[in-house]
Amino acid sequence: MTPPIIAAAGPLLSRYEVVFCDVWGVMHNGRKAYAEAGAALVRFRAEGGTVILVSNAPVPAAGVERVLEKTGVRRDAWDAxxxxxDIALGHIAEKGYRRMHWVGPSKRDYALYVRLQAPSAALSEADAIVCTGLVDDRNETVADYRALIEEGVARALPFVCANPDLVVDVGAVQLVCAGSIATEYERLGGEVFWAGKPHPVAYETALARAAELRGSTPGLSRILAIGDAVRTDLAAAQGLGVDGLFIAAGIHRGEVLADSEIDPARLAALFDPPGTPAAIAAMTHLRW
Incomplete structure (x- = not known):
């Protein structure tokens, strides 16, 4: 079902107590903050709302905050x-994995890797694989990891996907993420733990955090999820049973925008296929 297109989110936001908001594609584009999005969440909080930023970034929350600061997102736009x-690290600790084979740029994602108990193990000696992305996401593709995937599946190694996104926009460039490797690993029969949206653990964790901050668990009808990805953000909202607001200028911008505005026919083409997660509304950028 095609969601209605709105120009201002203020009247919609006023119906909710809690917002679960995506970061990349809603709050910033990887290089620069969307100022109106930050201002909208500041106003929502000023009226008593709670904002939980829910990111598929493969680093702890402190690393996400550093990127928010670097891109210019205002600090008063969120509560947690x-x-x-963090979800991936919690799962690794719970499972007791000690010898992890690392897949990803260890310098970029140092904040995660430094929290593991040991350096990267050879695949032949590993208990499991942890993947934060492609080592060189500007030049590599999933095909470059085919041998690793096949060996890991053959050895029945659990695969911890620390970023379930398939791709991400960095400015005008679209790069492949860890989720693309994990998808192929799972397709070949491997066991994957998905540490983020659209899988239940992400919004369940956000719900628990909102309950801590507010002193009680908010009703699902009082929660709005905001995101730019149908596959992750809106699917996660549907899975939890909360409303979702679609931001069109993010990952799907090439599919739904014309002259920087939402094209109704293109929006319908994105949302009308059977099984597509629904949205309560759509807007180009988040603004009050």
């Missing part, structure tokens, strides 16, 4: 951050 990196 739930990150895939």
């Amino acid at each position: 951050i739930v990150s895939s990196g």
Whole structure:
């Protein structure tokens, strides 16, 4: 079902107590903050709302906050951050994995890797694989990891995907993420733990954090999820049973925008296929 297009989110936001908001594609584009999005969440908080940023970034919350600061997102726009990196680290600790084979740029994602108990183990000696992304996401593709995937599946190694996104926009460039490797690993029969949206652990963690901050668990009808990705953000909202607001200028911008505005026919083409997660409304950028 095609969501209605709105120009201002203020009247919609006023119906909710809690917002679960995506970061990359809603709050910033990887290089620069969307100022109106930050201002909208500041106003929502000023009226008594609670904002939980829910990011599929493969680093702990402190790393997400550093990127928010670097891109210029205002600090008073959120109450707490739930990150895939923290979820992945929690899962690794719970399972007791000690010898992890690392897949990803260890310098970029140092904040996660430094929290593991040991350096990267050879695949032949590993208990599991942890993946934060492609080592060189500007030049590599999933095909470059085919041998690793096949060996890991053959050895029945659990695969911890610390970023379930398939791709991410960095400015005008779209880069492949860890979720693309994990998808192929799972397709070949491997066991994958998905440490983020659209899987239940992400919004369940956000719900628990909102309950801590507010002193009680908010009703699902009082929660709005905001995101730019149908596959992750809106699917996670549907899975928890909360409303979702679609931001069109993010990952799907090439599919739904024309002259920087939402094209109704293109929006319908994105949302009308059977099984597509629904949105209560759509807007180009988040603004009050």
